[in-house]
Amino acid sequence: MQKISPCLWFDGKAEEAMNFYMSVFKDSKVVNVLRWGDVGHGKKGAFLAGSFLLDGAEIMVLDGGPEYQITPAVSLFVKCTSQAEIDDYWDKLLAGGGKPVQCGWLTDKFGVSWQIAPTVLMEMLRDKNAAKANRAMEAMMQMVKLDIAALKKAYDGK
Numbered sequence: 001m002q003k004i005s006p007c008l009w010f011d012g013k014a015e016e017a018m019n020f021y022m023s024v025f026k027d028s029k030v031v032n033v034l035r036w037g038d039v040g041h042g043k044k045g046a047f048l049a050g051s052f053l054l055d056g057a058e059i060m061v062l063d064g065g066p067e068y069q070i071t072p073a074v075s076l077f078v079k080c081t082s083q084a085e086i087d088d089y090w091d092k093l094l095a096g097g098g099k100p101v102q103c104g105w106l107t108d109k110f111g112v113s114w115q116i117a118p119t120v121l122m123e124m125l126r127d128k129n130a131a132k133a134n135r136a137m138e139a140m141m142q143m144v145k146l147d148i149a150a151l152k153k154a155y156d157g158k
Contacts, residue, residue: 005051006076007060008112009068014061015047017110024092025054041065075105075113082118083148089116090145104146118148124155132157 010017015033022028033050036042042063051060059076080086086104093116094100097109104117124136132155139154140146 002058005058005060006074007062008070009062009064010070010110011066012063013110014063015050017112018050018052018061020096020108020110021054021059022052024089027053027055029053031058070111070113072101072105072107072113075115077115077117079119080116086116086118086146086148089114100144102144103140104143106145117146118151120148121146121151124151127155 008014008017018030022030029052031051031053034048036044036046036048038044040048042048047063049060049062051058053059078089080089090100090106093106093108093114095109099107101107101113104115104121105113106116107113121136121140125133127133127136135157136151136155139151143150
């Protein structure tokens with residue numbers, strides 16, 4: 001069991017968001033759902049909270065009301081091993097009104113920020129050869145959706 005998991009606060013869209021995220025990630029399933037009972041400010045039977053697995057990572061969603069808004073200060077980081085994987089997640093998470101940001105970041109239609117990044121980028125950025133790492137960083141900072149081939153080309157100085 002995962003001891004710590006993020007909880008995303010929504011205003012009436014938590015169940016819809018949970019179902020959307022599970023449609024994006026193939027290895028997903030509902031862990032549990034909590035609905036309002038006789039006590040509380042929600043309508044009896046309405047969705048209150050739920051937790052679900054996305055590729056093994058547990059995430060909780062809560063319909064907490066309008067008091068708080070999701071912010072890009074917290075994002076979900078998706079490690080991708082291929083350009084096809086980046087493209088697939090990018091397109092699916094933007095569907096229905098998401099917005100591309102920069103450097104592999106996007107905001108989905110629910111306001112949740114995602115980083116869709118190739119695992120090879122972190123290797124490039126940690127390279128002991130500072131010139132190579134800096135070229136990769138500079139290339140990344142010019143991109144919206146990350147392009148592995150272009151990152152490798154910059155990293156290699158081509």
